[in-house]
Amino acid sequence: MFDRLAELAIRRSRLILIVAVVAVALMGAVGSGAFTKLKGGGFDDPGSESTRATKVIEDKFGGETNLILLVRADKGRIDAPAAQGDGRALVADLKKEKHLDNVVSYWDTKSPTLRSEDGREAMVLAHVKGDATQLEKNTTSVIDDYSGPHEGGLSVRAGGGAAVNSDMSTQVVDDLLLAELIAIPLTLVLLLFVFGSVVAALLPLAIAIFAIAGSFAQLSILGSITDVSNTATNLTTALGLGLAIDYALLMISRFREQLTAGASVDDAVRKTVHTAGRTVAFSAATVAAALAALLVFPQYFLRSFGYAGVGVVAIAALGTMFVMPALLKALGHRVNSGKLPWPKTGRADGRTPLWGRLARTVMRRPVLTAVPVLAVLLVAASPLLGITFGTPDERVLPDDAQSRQVSATLRENFDGNDDAALHIVINQSVDKAPLASYATKLAGLDGVTRVETSAGTYADGKDPAGGPGNAALSRADAQRINVVSDLEPKSDAAQSLVKDVRTLAPPAGSDPLVGGIDAELVDSKDSISGLLPVAIGLVVLTTFLLLFLFTGSVVQPLRALVLNMLSLGATLGVMTWIFQDGHLSGLLGFTAQPMELAMTVLMFCIAFGLSMDYEVFVTSRIKELHDQGADNETAVTNGLGHTGRIVSAAACLLAVSFLAFGTAKLSFMQMFGLGSGLAILIDAVAVRGVLVPAAMRLLGRSAWYAPGFLRTFHNRYGLSEGGPELAAVPTAEPEPTAESPFVRH
Missing domain, CATH: 1.20.1640.10 (Multidrug efflux transporter AcrB transmembrane domain)
Incomplete structure (x- = not known):
């Protein structure tokens, strides 16, 4: 040849x-x-439990939160009347975006978990639609349109998985x-x-x-x-x-x-x-x-x-x-x-x-x-x-990357890390009583700060109405549960929590799927x-x-x-x-x-x-x-x-x-x-x-x-060097006088 x-x-x-x-x-x-x-992406096994959970949430709940817009009041608190009005106007515009689903904000829910501890910042959660190629394009479009300073004294930074990617x-x-x-x-x-x-x-x-x-x-x-x-x-x-x-x-x-x-x-x-x-x-x-x-x-x-x-x-x-x-x-x-x-x-x-x-x-x-x-x-x-x-995750990016800065702020200034929450989905209807019992047991696991369900919000292994039930987490043929912890994302403790959640006895007759970034890891x-x-x-x-x-x-x-x-x-x-x-x-x-x-x-x-x-x-x-x-x-x-x-x-x-x-x-x-x-x-x-x-x-x-x-x-x-010899084989360079110790053959 x-x-x-x-x-x-x-x-x-x-x-x-x-x-x-x-x-x-x-x-x-x-x-x-x-x-x-x-x-972008491609690090997840398409046949894994976490990927299947993401697919069910995508099909039946409009997708997981993959974009977090962190809104900051340049002056005063985010609850100030002017800031609230501007924030609601911002959210109204976001809900009109064709690339977004499941837009949820602090001003809609008044959930304290969506407001920073100093009261200066609030979260807007959303799901960017599209496959891997469209997702990147759509995310870039939304970030370009909404991040930065806004009229009325608000500024917006983008984070979450889609922004990181x-x-x-x-x-x-x-x-x-x-x-x-x-x-x-x-x-x-x-x-x-x-x-x-x-x-x-x-x-x-x-x-x-x-x-x-x-x-x-x-x-x-x-x-x-x-x-x-x-x-x-x-x-x-x-x-x-x-x-x-x-x-x-x-x-x-x-x-x-x-x-x-x-x-x-x-x-x-x-x-x-x-x-x-x-x-x-x-x-x-x-x-x-x-x-x-x-x-x-x-x-x-x-x-x-x-x-x-x-x-x-x-x-x-x-x-x-x-x-x-x-x-x-x-x-x-x-x-x-x-x-x-x-x-x-x-x-x-x-x-x-x-x-x-x-x-x-x-x-x-x-x-x-x-x-x-x-x-x-x-x-x-x-x-x-x-x-x-x-x-x-966002830590592979340089310090000045906007999505990395947002993730750091979420960990430092918010109660629990919604960006790193575990997302449990049950692909069938579940009655309120067994759902509440399951959520109570989840809330008792080490590191969990709260569990959000359609039946209520649970914390410390108890059943207080720490927050009203979120109707958006329930469908006629499916239930969704968010488990928020204070653990460092992707740490050994966070990975152990995934395994604990998966081994916890679910409501009778159900087969929960556990997703989220720690489950993906x-x-x-x-x-x-x-x-x-x-x-x-x-x-x-x-x-x-x-x-x-x-x-x-x-x-x-x-x-x-x-x-x-x-x-x-x-x-x-x-x-x-x-x-x-x-x-x-x-x-x-x-x-x-x-x-x-x-x-x-x-x-x-x-x-x-x-x-x-x-x-x-x-x-x-x-x-x-x-x-x-x-x-x-x-x-x-x-x-x-x-x-x-x-x-x-x-x-x-x-x-x-x-x-x-x-x-x-x-x-x-x-x-x-x-x-x-x-x-x-x-x-x-x-x-x-x-x-x-x-x-x-x-x-x-x-x-x-x-x-x-x-x-x-x-x-x-096999292949050999049996071709034409066109140049002489060189001899070894002169050796010292000592006899060579090598085996010759």
């Missing part, structure tokens, strides 16, 4: 380039509408633009430094443009078919840019190496496609396999990254395997044009002495060099022992943790199979999996130390909170896939030399000598794409960017530079072991 790709590039290079230009234009046109089709969606776009403004210039500078040639440095950007245009096109198409998270734009852009540059870097380096060895342009293209092209194909397959595991989760936040991630990997690989060989054929020796003045860091045959010497040093003293690295990684992973998980954790072993199992299995087909060994995949888990554990541990424990919060400007569950799973899959990306880069060259008859020492030393600089350069370039998101104002995007970037650097330096050669030395001959029947299978179905 790779030989045919090479011949196609050689014979039809101009046609391929014309088709590529047209494809980029078409993909750009299609992708221009991507942002209008993507959605709206602020998140807006911030995602801003964060993406800023990250790209940082990443792209830095990437260009690094490319110039790595290649030392203007033309060679610009070629990876051509593949990156192809990959990013394709990424947005696929997001636009996917957004028309299924739910896709708007945060997917961050992943696809960073991953598309990074992988396109990684793969192009590998291809260009191999092509230039062949030209330096004396091969003709055509032969250099053939060898490059046959070797580096094969590596790109397997690398893309391993990254795609890791991201495909996200499809097992029901939350569309994770599933959309699975769809989009696999797509962008495929687009980057296809661009590299088809477009890059055609560019190399068209340019030929001009690929080295525009040479820059800084000195070369490698030898004429493409090897980098530093990496070769490092590999040789490690292989001579594998235990002495590997143990300190292992110790550092294990210490870095130790914060995982105390890791806790949560879901995004409990359900999300149960859903993801229940499927996480399946996802990890799929990642491990597919990675093992791919690496076996790639190497013909059962030991190499196991070695790769163990080392990758070490680097990932260290990365996740550092992120826990920073974002959960709060270290560096002042510097990075975030609020410490439990690790965002879905984003942690996403970061694991992406970092695992990218670690395997560099695994394939390094192992490919080692195996190539091993298959050509080199002994273990020579194969590893020269293999790292050839690929070490490529891997370190590729890691720096890809890490820049992710680390740029450290400038994000959404804390979970900061975690994702910094964590992914750190994982890449740890893997490229500590794992590939030290642990891989140490493991290869300790494994010796057994590193390439496979049972006889699997070796037969691999010989028939």
Whole structure:
């Protein structure tokens, strides 16, 4: 297959380039509408109890409160005659809004729970209508029309779940633009430094443009078919840019190496496609396999990254395997044009002495060099022992976000937190007496301040008429109950309350559904943790199979999996130390909170896939030399000598794409960017530079072991480097006089 790709590039290079230009234009046109089709949210399991409760409330009660307008009297109290008149006028206008349902205010009910303790502010509760896409648009419209100062001395701020999601969606776009403004210039500078040639440095950007245009096109198409998270734009852009540059870097380096060895342009293209092209194909397959595991989760936040991630990997690989060989054929020796003045860091045959010497040093003293690295990684992973998980709320936003300020005010100045109330719905009629008994028991649970029902308002496990019954909570075929607590939302105590409510005996013959943000968190954790072993199992299995087909060994995949888990554990541990424990919060400007569950799973899959990306880069060259008859020492030393600089350069370039998101104002995007970037650097330096050669030395001959029947299978179905040899296999660099201690085979 790779030989045919090479011949196609050689014979039809101009046609391929014309088709590529047209494809980029078409993909750009299609992708221009991507942002209008993507959605916020997506963190909830659509089959969970909390989601089903939301659906029943939506169908029979007009929906849960998802928008809270906090109205403040600029002078005096909110009960003053002028403020009351202006407040009622504001509420009357809100009730006319076509996007709103269930508008309830302090001035309608006179409920003290809707008025602040200092009497200066009052709440207006409402439900914004629409699906995930319409909801964001409708929320933005209402907020734009009503927030801010009003005539008569009132000012309005917007909060609640819909407002938080709206602020998140807006911030995602801003964060993406800023990250790209940082990443792209830095990437260009690094490319110039790595290649030392203007033309060679610009070629990876051509593949990156192809990959990013394709990424947005696929997001636009996917957004028309299924739910896709708007945060997917961050992943696809960073991953598309990074992988396109990684793969192009590998291809260009191999092509230039062949030209330096004396091969003709055509032969250099053939060898490059046959070797580096094969590596790109397997690398893309391993990254795609890791991201495909996200499809097992029901939350569309994770599933959309699975769809989009696999797509962008495929687009980057296809661009590299088809477009890059055609560019190399068209340019030929001009690929080295525009040479820059800084000195070369490698030898004429493409090897980098530093990496070769490092590999040789490690292989001579594998235990002495590997143990300190292992110790550092294990210490870095130790914060995982105390890791806790949560879901995004207003705290992921910057301090000046309006919806976050409203949530803080609700917690500090109001009796109970209506925004974090549990919503119980019984999908049938319930008589007043059993409903009152059930509400009384609910009111007696730890942390509950009041329970609102159609039969009355209950507190402290008693049955006082603390407030009149709310007729809006009753339907002929359904009952709704609001449980308001003074517990910190999403805290352990709040999650325990959800479980207590669910285990409490309901009215006879009924089956209550419990919803609300704390119930959603409990359900999300149960859903993801229940499927996480399946996802990890799929990642491990597919990675093992791919690496076996790639190497013909059962030991190499196991070695790769163990080392990758070490680097990932260290990365996740550092992120826990920073974002959960709060270290560096002042510097990075975030609020410490439990690790965002879905984003942690996403970061694991992406970092695992990218670690395997560099695994394939390094192992490919080692195996190539091993298959050509080199002994273990020579194969590893020269293999790292050839690929070490490529891997370190590729890691720096890809890490820049992710680390740029450290400038994000959404804390979970900061975690994702910094964590992914750190994982890449740890893997490229500590794992590939030290642990891989140490493991290869300790494994010796057994590193390439496979049972006889699997070796037969691999010989028939696996891929090998059995193509034309167009450049001589380099010999090992001169050794010291001491006899080599390595096992030769």
